[in-house]
Amino acid sequence: MVYFCGNSLGLQPKTARAAVLQELDDWAELGVEGHFAGRKPWLHYHKALALPSAQVVGALPHEVVVMNNLTVNLHLLMVSFYRPDQRRFKILMEGGAFPSDQYAVESQVKFHGFRPEEAIVELFPRAGETYLRTGDIEKAIQETGSELALVLFGGVNYYTGQAFDLAAITRAAHVVGAMAGFDLAHAAGNVELQLHDWDVDFAVWCSYKYLNSGPGGAAGAYIHERYAQRPDLPRFAGWWGHREEERFQMRKGFIPMPGAEGWQLSNAQILPMAVHQASLAIFAEAGMAKLRQKSLQLTGFTEFLVQKFNSEQNTYQIQVLTPVDPAARGCQLSLLVAGNGRALFDRLAQAHVIADWREPDVIRIAPVPLYNSFGDVWRFYEILAAID
Numbered sequence: 001m002v003y004f005c006g007n008s009l010g011l012q013p014k015t016a017r018a019a020v021l022q023e024l025d026d027w028a029e030l031g032v033e034g035h036f037a038g039r040k041p042w043l044h045y046h047k048a049l050a051l052p053s054a055q056v057v058g059a060l061p062h063e064v065v066v067m068n069n070l071t072v073n074l075h076l077l078m079v080s081f082y083r084p085d086q087r088r089f090k091i092l093m094e095g096g097a098f099p100s101d102q103y104a105v106e107s108q109v110k111f112h113g114f115r116p117e118e119a120i121v122e123l124f125p126r127a128g129e130t131y132l133r134t135g136d137i138e139k140a141i142q143e144t145g146s147e148l149a150l151v152l153f154g155g156v157n158y159y160t161g162q163a164f165d166l167a168a169i170t171r172a173a174h175v176v177g178a179m180a181g182f183d184l185a186h187a188a189g190n191v192e193l194q195l196h197d198w199d200v201d202f203a204v205w206c207s208y209k210y211l212n213s214g215p216g217g218a219a220g221a222y223i224h225e226r227y228a229q230r231p232d233l234p235r236f237a238g239w240w241g242h243r244e245e246e247r248f249q250m251r252k253g254f255i256p257m258p259g260a261e262g263w264q265l266s267n268a269q270i271l272p273m274a275v276h277q278a279s280l281a282i283f284a285e286a287g288m289a290k291l292r293q294k295s296l297q298l299t300g301f302t303e304f305l306v307q308k309f310n311s312e313q314n315t316y317q318i319q320v321l322t323p324v325d326p327a328a329r330g331c332q333l334s335l336l337v338a339g340n341g342r343a344l345f346d347r348l349a350q351a352h353v354i355a356d357w358r359e360p361d362v363i364r365i366a367p368v369p370l371y372n373s374f375g376d377v378w379r380f381y382e383i384l385a386a387i388d
């Protein structure tokens with residue numbers, strides 16, 4: 001089959017199975033002793049994931065921690081970085097953000113006693129356009145000004161595939177005194193990120209899309225190092241975020257670890273993290289720069305063939321919603337097929353093209369540089385071209 005769904009669930013690394021089996025074996029043989037005597041002691045398991053994760057998102061290792069799942073991490077970081085008061089309480093988001101993000105933000109706003117209709121500002125593309133202009137985002141930030149508490153955007157929009165200019169958004173947010181936080185679910189492992197250099201305040205991502213770490217896999221969180229030594233920062237605490245040296249003294253009084261680790265709640269999810277570590281090792285070996293280089297070519301080739309298909313028949317007209325500028329997109333192309341999109345999608349599925357359907361008329365395809373080939377893209381075109 002042609003697998004173009006790495007934006008939804010990445011394929012399994014060949015090394016994943018052995019990594020999980022090793023932990024199952026250590027558990028079977030060592031029981032609780034696996035925390036200390038395992039081949040990769042569970043007590044410190046999460047630490048090995050920080051460096052390779054940090055390389056993927058362009059952060060310092062102590063700015064990153066792998067824990068929980070994405071929406072949980074979004075809530076935890078909003079607890080610390082969305083601190084509204086009567087004057088400054090608004091959140092600026094991309095319109096039509098992924099539902100989980102909408103629900104998280106709405107519930108946070110209500111939790112603080114504000115009304116979502118007043119506190120959440122959603123930004124939509126101009127009439128007749130399919131994605132946002134960076135200048136319009138900056139303008140909205142400027143206009144919301146001193147009422148703006150937080151800008152929360154996706155790194156890459158899940159629906160259109162637009163990659164936002166996170167450096168420009170962060171700069172604009174900081175100018176008006178707002179925080180800048182990003183959901184990198186569709187960006188991590190897809191586009192090159194420099195969270196630290198861009199001065200981003202916080203970010204979260206999942207590991208099961210482009211990072212190929214399995215359904216429900218452990219997620220990531222980034223917190224800029226300027227907050228590393230800020231025990232005063234409000235946060236929801238748990239024992240795994242407590243000062244490591246005295247974690248097991250079971251004393252009263254939470255003292256957070258410095259850096260992102262201080263936001264942990266619970267002990268590490270070893271089995272999903274085993275997969276994640278195996279997957280991250282592949283990213284470390286390949287490097288994001290090389291993956292992105294291939295990705296630009298692969299998606300450019302896909303777009304070229306989609307336009308070729310458009311010019312060769314009249315039954316289906318595919319409009320690419322994703323920005324044409326390669327710098328403003330990752331590997332995904334969102335194809336709007338007005339009228340008979342579902343029919344086209346079903347025909348592709350019958351021919352074993354695994355893509356993804358979004359009501360009412362969009363087919364998302366994601367040629368992933370790590371495991372999709374130019375041959376896959378060509379086969380996709382041949383299948384398209386054979387549909388009558």
Ligand SMILES: *Cc1c(COP(=O)(O)O)cnc(C)c1O
Nearest residue numbers: 069070071098100158183185206
């Ligand atoms: C995939 C995705 C999620 C999923 O959240 P989970 O907590 O991992 O279930 C949330 N937000 C965005 C933008 C996504 O793309």
